[in-house]
Amino acid sequence: MTRRIVVGYDGSAPAVAAVEWAAADARRRELDLRIVHVGEPTEESAGMLEAAAARARPLTGGLAVTTESRTGNVVGELIAASSQADTLVVGSRGLGGFTGMVAGSVSMGVAGHAHAPVVVVRGPRVVEYGRVVVGYDGSEQAEAAMEFAVEQARARLAQLHVVTAWQVPVPAPYAPAYDDLIEEAVRAELEAARARVEPWRERNPGLVITDDQPRDHPVPALTRISETADLVVVGSHGRGGLAAAVLGSVSHGVLHHVTCPVAVVRA
Structure with a gap:
C-alpha cells in the first residue's frame, strides 16, 4: 500500500499553511x-483543490500530488482518509468545507482518533529553529511520539529536545517531615527521566538529543x-510526567496554546 501524507483543505488561511507544511x-x-x-463537490471546490495542488507541487520537489473530494462528516472522512496515510495534516x-466548526473542533476530532499521527498547523512559519520538541514520559503513547519525533528531527537535520514535565507534590504545612521524602522522590524521578532518554541516544548516534525535566x-x-x-x-495520552493525559488534557492544552505545528501520535 502506498504511504502518503494526507492534508485536509478548505481554502482557509490555516488550511493553506497546512498544505504548505505537508508539501515540505x-x-x-x-x-x-x-x-x-x-x-x-462543486466547480468552486474543484478549482480550490486544483489551486491547492498547484501551490503544493513546487514545494514537493517533483513528488506526486493528488487531490480527492469527499462528502460526509468532516471529522469522519478525514479519519477514514488517514487509514492510508503516513501522516494526517x-x-x-x-471555513468553507469546515463551516460551522468552532476553533479546533476538526483538529480535536481527528487528533487521537486518526489512524496516523495528526499534525495541526496554526499558520505559516517565518523562522526555523532547527529543533523538534517531544513530550516524553516512557509510556506506550510517548514511545510512539518519540519514534515520530526522531524521524522528523532526522528528516529536518534538526536537534531533538526531550521534555519530561511533572509537578512536585506540595506537602501539607503540618507535615514538614515529608519534605525529605519528596526531595528523594524528585531525585529518583529526575534520574529515571534522564535514563529513559539514553537508549534513544544509543540508537540514534547521528542525532543530537537534549533533555529537560522542568518542574x-x-x-x-x-x-x-x-x-x-x-x-x-x-502522545495521545500518557502517565506519570505527562499526568495521565488524555486528549482533552495535555494534548488538548498543547493544541490550544502552542503556536508552532503540533503532532499528536497514537500508540
Whole structure:
C-alpha cells in the first residue's frame, strides 16, 4: 500500500499553511501528497483543490500530488482518509468545507482518533529553529511520539529536545517531615527521566538529543519551550510526567496554546 501524507483543505488561511507544511514534509521524507476536501463537490471546490495542488507541487520537489473530494462528516472522512496515510495534516481551524466548526473542533476530532499521527498547523512559519520538541514520559503513547519525533528531527537535520514535565507534590504545612521524602522522590524521578532518554541516544548516534525535566505542568512547560521549536510532538495520552493525559488534557492544552505545528501520535 502506498504511504502518503494526507492534508485536509478548505481554502482557509490555516488550511493553506497546512498544505504548505505537508508539501515540505512530503519532500523531506520522500512521500506522496494527497489533498482532501470534504463537502459537496462543486466547480468552486474543484478549482480550490486544483489551486491547492498547484501551490503544493513546487514545494514537493517533483513528488506526486493528488487531490480527492469527499462528502460526509468532516471529522469522519478525514479519519477514514488517514487509514492510508503516513501522516494526517490539518489547519487549526477552517471555513468553507469546515463551516460551522468552532476553533479546533476538526483538529480535536481527528487528533487521537486518526489512524496516523495528526499534525495541526496554526499558520505559516517565518523562522526555523532547527529543533523538534517531544513530550516524553516512557509510556506506550510517548514511545510512539518519540519514534515520530526522531524521524522528523532526522528528516529536518534538526536537534531533538526531550521534555519530561511533572509537578512536585506540595506537602501539607503540618507535615514538614515529608519534605525529605519528596526531595528523594524528585531525585529518583529526575534520574529515571534522564535514563529513559539514553537508549534513544544509543540508537540514534547521528542525532543530537537534549533533555529537560522542568518542574511544571506539561502544558505550560511545552508551551514555553515551543517558542523556539519547529514542531512539538505529544502522545495521545500518557502517565506519570505527562499526568495521565488524555486528549482533552495535555494534548488538548498543547493544541490550544502552542503556536508552532503540533503532532499528536497514537500508540
